Amino acid sequence: MSQTAPAAPKAIEGSLNFLDDRLGSTTFFKRNARKVFPDHWSFMLGEIALYSFVILLLTGTFLTLWFKPSMHEVIYNGSYTKLNGVKMSEAYASALHISFDVRGGLLMRQLHHWAAILFMASIMAHMLRVFFTGAYRKPRELNWLIGIGMFTLGMVEGLFGYSLPDDLLSGTGLRITQGVLEAIPLVGTYGYMFLFGGEFPEGDNGDLIPRLFTLHVLLIPGIILALVTAHMMIMWHQKHTAMPTRNQTEQQVYGYPFYPVFMAKTGAYFLFTFGVLALLSTLTQINPIWLFGPYDPGAISAGSQPDFYMGVLEGSLRIMPNWEITAAGHTLSLNVLIPALLPLGLVFGGAAAWPFIERWVTGDNRSHHVNERPRNAPVRTGVGMAAVTFYGLLWLAGANDLLAERFHVSLFATTWFFRFAIFIGPVLAYIVTKRICLGLQRKDAAVIDHGVESGIIVMSPEGKFSERHTPVKEDDKIVILSKENAKPEAPAVDASGVPAPGTKGPMGFLRSRLQRAWTFDDIPVEDKGHHGEHHEVEGAEHSGAEQKELSR
Amino acid sequence: MKRFTAWRRRPWAGYAVVLAALAAIGVLYAGFTPQNDRAEAAGNAQAAEDLQNGRQLYNKNCASCHGQNGEGTKDANGKAIAPSLLGVGAASVDFQVSTGRMPAMNPGAQMPRKRPIPEFNVDVKTDYEEPEKREAAEKQKAQAEKNLADLRAYIASLGGGPSVPTAEQTDPDKGNAAAGGKLFRTNCAQCHNFVGSGGALTGGKYAPPLDTSDVTPTQIYEAMLTGPQAMPVFNDTTLTPENKRDIIAYLVKTREEPNPGGNGLGRVGPVSEGLAGWLIGLSLLVLAAMWITAKKPKKLKKS
Numbered sequence: 001m002s003q004t005a006p007a008a009p010k011a012i013e014g015s016l017n018f019l020d021d022r023l024g025s026t027t028f029f030k031r032n033a034r035k036v037f038p039d040h041w042s043f044m045l046g047e048i049a050l051y052s053f054v055i056l057l058l059t060g061t062f063l064t065l066w067f068k069p070s071m072h073e074v075i076y077n078g079s080y081t082k083l084n085g086v087k088m089s090e091a092y093a094s095a096l097h098i099s100f101d102v103r104g105g106l107l108m109r110q111l112h113h114w115a116a117i118l119f120m121a122s123i124m125a126h127m128l129r130v131f132f133t134g135a136y137r138k139p140r141e142l143n144w145l146i147g148i149g150m151f152t153l154g155m156v157e158g159l160f161g162y163s164l165p166d167d168l169l170s171g172t173g174l175r176i177t178q179g180v181l182e183a184i185p186l187v188g189t190y191g192y193m194f195l196f197g198g199e200f201p202e203g204d205n206g207d208l209i210p211r212l213f214t215l216h217v218l219l220i221p222g223i224i225l226a227l228v229t230a231h232m233m234i235m236w237h238q239k240h241t242a243m244p245t246r247n248q249t250e251q252q253v254y255g256y257p258f259y260p261v262f263m264a265k266t267g268a269y270f271l272f273t274f275g276v277l278a279l280l281s282t283l284t285q286i287n288p289i290w291l292f293g294p295y296d297p298g299a300i301s302a303g304s305q306p307d308f309y310m311g312v313l314e315g316s317l318r319i320m321p322n323w324e325i326t327a328a329g330h331t332l333s334l335n336v337l338i339p340a341l342l343p344l345g346l347v348f349g350g351a352a353a354w355p356f357i358e359r360w361v362t363g364d365n366r367s368h369h370v371n372e373r374p375r376n377a378p379v380r381t382g383v384g385m386a387a388v389t390f391y392g393l394l395w396l397a398g399a400n401d402l403l404a405e406r407f408h409v410s411l412f413a414t415t416w417f418f419r420f421a422i423f424i425g426p427v428l429a430y431i432v433t434k435r436i437c438l439g440l441q442r443k444d445a446a447v448i449d450h451g452v453e454s455g456i457i458v459m460s461p462e463g464k465f466s467e468r469h470t471p472v473k474e475d476d477k478i479v480i481l482s483k484e485n486a487k488p489e490a491p492a493v494d495a496s497g498v499p500a501p502g503t504k505g506p507m508g509f510l511r512s513r514l515q516r517a518w519t520f521d522d523i524p525v526e527d528k529g530h531h532g533e534h535h536e537v538e539g540a541e542h543s544g545a546e547q548k549e550l551s552r
Numbered sequence: 553m554k555r556f557t558a559w560r561r562r563p564w565a566g567y568a569v570v571l572a573a574l575a576a577i578g579v580l581y582a583g584f585t586p587q588n589d590r591a592e593a594a595g596n597a598q599a600a601e602d603l604q605n606g607r608q609l610y611n612k613n614c615a616s617c618h619g620q621n622g623e624g625t626k627d628a629n630g631k632a633i634a635p636s637l638l639g640v641g642a643a644s645v646d647f648q649v650s651t652g653r654m655p656a657m658n659p660g661a662q663m664p665r666k667r668p669i670p671e672f673n674v675d676v677k678t679d680y681e682e683p684e685k686r687e688a689a690e691k692q693k694a695q696a697e698k699n700l701a702d703l704r705a706y707i708a709s710l711g712g713g714p715s716v717p718t719a720e721q722t723d724p725d726k727g728n729a730a731a732g733g734k735l736f737r738t739n740c741a742q743c744h745n746f747v748g749s750g751g752a753l754t755g756g757k758y759a760p761p762l763d764t765s766d767v768t769p770t771q772i773y774e775a776m777l778t779g780p781q782a783m784p785v786f787n788d789t790t791l792t793p794e795n796k797r798d799i800i801a802y803l804v805k806t807r808e809e810p811n812p813g814g815n816g817l818g819r820v821g822p823v824s825e826g827l828a829g830w831l832i833g834l835s836l837l838v839l840a841a842m843w844i845t846a847k848k849p850k851k852l853k854k855s
């Protein structure tokens with residue numbers, strides 16, 4: 001792939017020369033400083049995640065200076081007088097200390113937590129962007145997998161993070177974690193004892209919080225950081241994909257050079273991210289642990305929800321019927337096991353396998369650098385929306401008590417609603433999305449054929465009214481024509497009776513069925529040259545004649 | 553608002569406020585003084601008259617459902633329309649009527665809290681500027697208080713039951729908020745949420761929010777004492793009067809306490825936080841991304 005970008009200004013050449021004289025690395029810097037970056041807002045979503053992560057590292061380090069990861073019991077006596085004389089763990093007391101006595105401490109806690117929310121939210125949005133534009137296709141499958149890995153780790157990191165302050169809400173979350181671990185057949189109890197270091201809530205020697213602390217500040221951020229690095233390096237090496245535009249082809253990336261343009265933009269964007277987080281953290285309160293109170297095994301509150309990125313699990317648990325199997329003296333808690341593993345397993349496993357499944361089904365082994373418009377891959381878009389619906393419904397189910405309370409519906413009714421919706425919703429979403437995609441394809445085909453409706457009504461000499469259509473703008477045309485039309489299916493059996501490659505056996509059968517499902521209702525979008533631009537090819541009379549015919 | 557500000561600046565405003573405060577304390581004091589003291593002081597004639605007033609109010613507003621003598625009513629199938637009021641006590645009547653739940657209007661899954669009917673509405677605005685208006689309002693308030701007291705006394709006379717708590721028993725300043733918080737989290741939060749912002753229960757029922765100032769300390773005490781509808785009764789052995797006062801202190805202090813971290817987002821926990829993260833955080837950043845990517849650098853514009 002080549003890159004097109006204007007030559008770097010003098011000032012940059014100068015500074016590069018400075019570096020070169022010292023490091024002898026001009027080619028490296030030159031090459032990389034001229035790296036081209038695309039210019040579409042949706043390509044910044046990943047950057048929000050990156051910058052939130054940086055802010056998480058910084059604010060988290062600040063918090064470690066005062067946070068005491070200890071379950072040692074103390075009696076609080078501090079600035080928050082409403083808890084004076086209450087027994088609590090040192091962890092909780094130190095989080096109160098950070099909130100009320102350390103200068104800027106509450107702001108830092110809130111920044112840390114809001115950054116965690118934004119980190120996960122932007123990862124989700126980023127993943128959706130990548131999915132719906134087909135940017136995960138060859139050669140970028142590895143980065144897609146890394147992304148899913150980071151998302152999963154982010155969930156665990158967040159869970160451990162909000163468990164650290166040892167308030168009533170986080171304790172409730174840990175109790176559920178315990179339940180999930182214990183429900184795993186055979187190794188469950190062992191795993192639970194291994195993580196908790198003894199019985200809930202604190203392990204035999206109060207080991208739990210210190211363990212979570214190490215995982216939270218060292219191990220998981222370390223792995224995430226390594227994955228982020230790999231993610232960025234692979235991206236840098238492969239270059240961004242881009243939306244189809246006039247200058248963007250499979251052979252060349254078009255955009256602005258990293259230095260100075262993209263660097264200025266992305267630098268500004270870091271400041272934006274920081275600014276929005278600062279705004280949220282100063283104006284809106286998050287995780288008010290002093291209101292939740294210290295963890296107390298005898299207490300539980302309504303509205304005990306996890307952070308939003310764990311909401312799916314909460315929702316699955318809430319709508320799961322209470323099934324248990326007892327066999328040979330062992331109880332298999334399907335009521336916990338299924339919701340804990342199945343929905344997320346389906347979403348994450350499905351997402352991880354998707355690029356490979358798609359490649360297998362479509363037989364498309366080419367590399368792709370230009371993205372596909374969502375409408376041009378209706379099956380993918382439909383499946384994506386089905387997954388979003390599935391996830392979204394579970395998410396809502398996790399807040400069913402609040403929904404019931406705020407909208408005055410019965411809690412029971414919401415549970416049953418979600419039990420059905422979770423199966424019907426995704427199917428509906430698939431069908432509706434696919435219809436919309438095909439409709440848009442049809443519109444594209446019409447636009448290429450007839451031009452754009454201009455809104456001008458003209459009266460012909462015979463007194464007929466018709467709307468004048470203007471030819472599509474060249475830039476738009478390129479976007480519309482970026483669609484790859486489905487190729488006619490290869491005959492299942494060739495002339496000499498040999499089945500086409502890859503159609504043999506049950507897998508081959510499945511594959512060709514799926515391939516048909518992928519393409520059978522494709523609407524070809526082609527420039528048949530019905531407009532003035534292609535006179536030299538089609539001939540003026542011919543095109544004029546067609547136009548008449550078309551403007552019925 | 554503007555008028556109020558102008559009024560506040562008048563030279564006599566300070567004295568007026570002090571006087572009004574003194575008057576309010578007097579009224580409050582009179583209102584909270586244990587009723588039986590007053591009844592004793594007044595002659596038997598007065599007591600009989602009060603009881604008569606209570607009976608009339610009862611017949612007018614309550615008897616249609618609760619029966620002529622408070623014995624309750626049943627429909628044709630023998631299903632209770634309204635429960636018997638024998639032995640529910642003055643506390644229950646005070647709670648039900650002062651929160652507007654009774655007289656019930658259109659029974660659903662749960663009687664909602666609403667503005668009490670005018671006869672029993674003690675929450676009357678009395679700080680009018682014009683003396684006649686103020687006098688009328690004060691009279692109305694006093695009448696409502698008397699009506700409520702008479703009704704309580706009448707229903708209590710039918711079968712006894714817990715009486716209305718004293719001002720001393722419900723004084724938030726005398727309770728220990730820290731102990732109250734602990735008690736609240738173990739006894740009440742599973743229905744009413746961490747700080748009493750309310751929560752859903754099964755069968756279309758709900759635990760109402762306790763974080764607005766119209767849920768008075770007296771009502772909180774009475775709710776615990778009588779356990780309205782789906783709420784359990786917390787009698788004096790489960791929660792001693794001291795415990796109850798601690799819980800009141802916790803609730804009142806918590807709802808008056810500002811949110812040190814900014815807007816409290818309804819104090820309902822992570823759901824509203826997640827919503828804010830997406831709706832405010834992410835959408836602001838998407839706007840910023842659109843703006844930044846749409847900006848073309850001058851030097852390179854031609855390309």
Ligand code: HEM
Pocket residue numbers: 053056057059060061063064067095098109112113116119154157158160161162163164165216217221224286287
């Ligand atoms: C992807 C990265 C991370 C995520 C998603 C994350 C998330 C969280 C969350 C949600 C909390 C609860 C905050 C609260 O009390 O409201 C938390 C607490 C904490 N985090 Fe992180 N964190 C991350 C990285 C880090 C790092 C790198 C460090 C340290 C170097 C760190 C240190 C801490 C500490 C000390 C606390 C407890 C302090 C407190 O709660 O007041 N975190 N984290």
